[in-house]
Amino acid sequence: MSATTNSEFNFKKIIAWGVLIAIGCVVFVLAMISIARMAKGDKQIDPEAVNQRIAPVATVMLAAPMAAGGGAARSGEQIYKASCAACHDSGVANAPKLGDKGAWAPRLALGLDGLLKSAIAGKNAMPPKGGSDASDTELASTIVYLANKSGGNFKEPAAK
Numbered sequence: 668m669s670a671t672t673n674s675e676f677n678f679k680k681i682i683a684w685g686v687l688i689a690i691g692c693v694v695f696v697l698a699m700i701s702i703a704r705m706a707k708g709d710k711q712i713d714p715e716a717v718n719q720r721i722a723p724v725a726t727v728m729l730a731a732p733m734a735a736g737g738g739a740a741r742s743g744e745q746i747y748k749a750s751c752a753a754c755h756d757s758g759v760a761n762a763p764k765l766g767d768k769g770a771w772a773p774r775l776a777l778g779l780d781g782l783l784k785s786a787i788a789g790k791n792a793m794p795p796k797g798g799s800d801a802s803d804t805e806l807a808s809t810i811v812y813l814a815n816k817s818g819g820n821f822k823e824p825a826a827k
């Protein structure tokens with residue numbers, strides 16, 4: 668899987684979600700307005716005032732996914748929280764926990780390259796890439812984040 672197709676795929680997915688969420692917000696606001704109308708006995712509502720009120724929401728909902736979809740790599744912490752925390756926070760299926768130095772010490776000895784290799788391939792109960800859609804560089808940053816919270820001292824990988 669090349670880095671380009673991967674990030675294009677992410678970009679489309681993020682835009683699709685952004686649009687869905689924006690539509691959801693508009694539908695929600697419209698529903699609220701009609702409920703308010705019924706409650707107030709059809710008193711006229713100033714559409715300009717409504718626009719002003721929903722503007723910040725609409726702007727934030729659209730701006731955030733656009734920024735994220737710009738092709739910039741996500742941080743290790745972001746990916747960890749989205750894709751790894753489910754197992755590595757709780758230690759489910761014997762996953763070495765974030766911050767558990769004892770569990771991580773023998774793994775840290777493999778070095779970042781060794782850990783990256785096994786994380787890409789998957790290991791026992793851990794699916795390939797932890798089931799995430801991270802690029803190799805993003806996955807490496809995520810391992811650095813995880814390892815350095817657990818007694819490691821790895822350097823952030825250079826972006827490819």
Ligand code: HEC
Nearest residue numbers: 750751754760761762774782785790791792793797799809
């Ligand atoms: C479904 C649960 C699960 C998820 C999700 C998961 N892991 Fe794991 N991970 C495990 C388990 C279980 C192990 C221990 C594997 C073993 O040594 O048997 C492990 C081990 C590891 C190791 C050590 C590998 C080694 O060679 O010792 C690294 C590094 C790692 N995970 C990184 C990640 C990263 C980064 C993510 C998110 C992108 C992630 N994991 C998501 C379950 C998970």
